[in-house]
Amino acid sequence: MQNNFARKLLVFLGVVCLSLSTWFIAPSAAWAYNNPELLPDTETPIVDLANYLPKVQEESLIKEIDNFQAQTGWKLRILTQYDRTPGRAVIKYWGLDDKSILLVADGRGGNLLAFSIGDDVYELLPRTFWIELQTRFGNLYYVRDRGENNAIVDSLETVKDCLVKGGCQVVPGLPKEQWIFTLITSIVGGVILGFAGIPRKSGQVFAWQWALIISPLWAILFISFGIGPVVTRTTDWLPLFRNVMGFILGALVAYLSPMIDRPTREEGT
Secondary structure, eight states: OHHHHHHHHHHHHHHHHHHHHHHHHHHHHHHTTBOGGGSOSSOOSEEETTOOSOHHHHHHHHHHHHHHHHHHOOEEEEEEESSOOOBTHHHHHHTOOTTEEEEEEETTSSSSEEEEEOGGGGGTSOHHHHHHHHHHHSSHHHHHHHOHHHHHHHHHHHHHHHHHTTOOSSOSSOOHHHHHHHHHHHHHHHHHHHHHTSOOSTTOSOOHHHHHHTHHHHHIIIIIIIIHHHHTTOOOHHHHHHHHHHHHHHHHHHHHHHHHHHHHHHHHO
């Protein structure tokens, strides 16, 4: 009886100690969301707590940001952080408003970049633009090849260019990985059209009826996913030409496949 009582008492005391310990752990986590002492005494458009930007590059970027704000009225700000963050204290520190764009670079997550956008900015650069911007310049492979500093600078230059020309619906430029995807969808769309157009009646050259029935599928693959992303992101004709040729070749190979297969069967018999 005494042993059971003592065991229960120890368990109870352990639970109480564990509960009380949370009172001492909680304040340090709370400070992470509002830590104004991490901010410089004098206002600067860049707070580089993670030391991602070389000194010379940071000084040059500060001048560019100040000049851009003076010329256009758009307020660009950069915060880099790793294990420490000023949190919401940056709102008061920078006076962030509807014409502000805050770029936060944090290497702890899967993507380096995050953005906090003022309401007026969304009129020129929609939410889809920011999602694409983040995934293009903040992904692991881009950061590994270009470095954290250039990922920050490249994304900011893209934002500045789009604001100057009155807005962008998509991020300009066509990365190789994205073009390869558009080429694949173009070829697949052509293959579907080619198989749909294979004659099914004697004397028929092309089954237009079947091609039209399946047109929502091959047209979406070719036009929406194969052509659309190219023409909206670059004026270079070469990616577009390659996608069109891929579509045509895919359609021809699929359309002619029964003719290629027929002699093989006849030789087998």
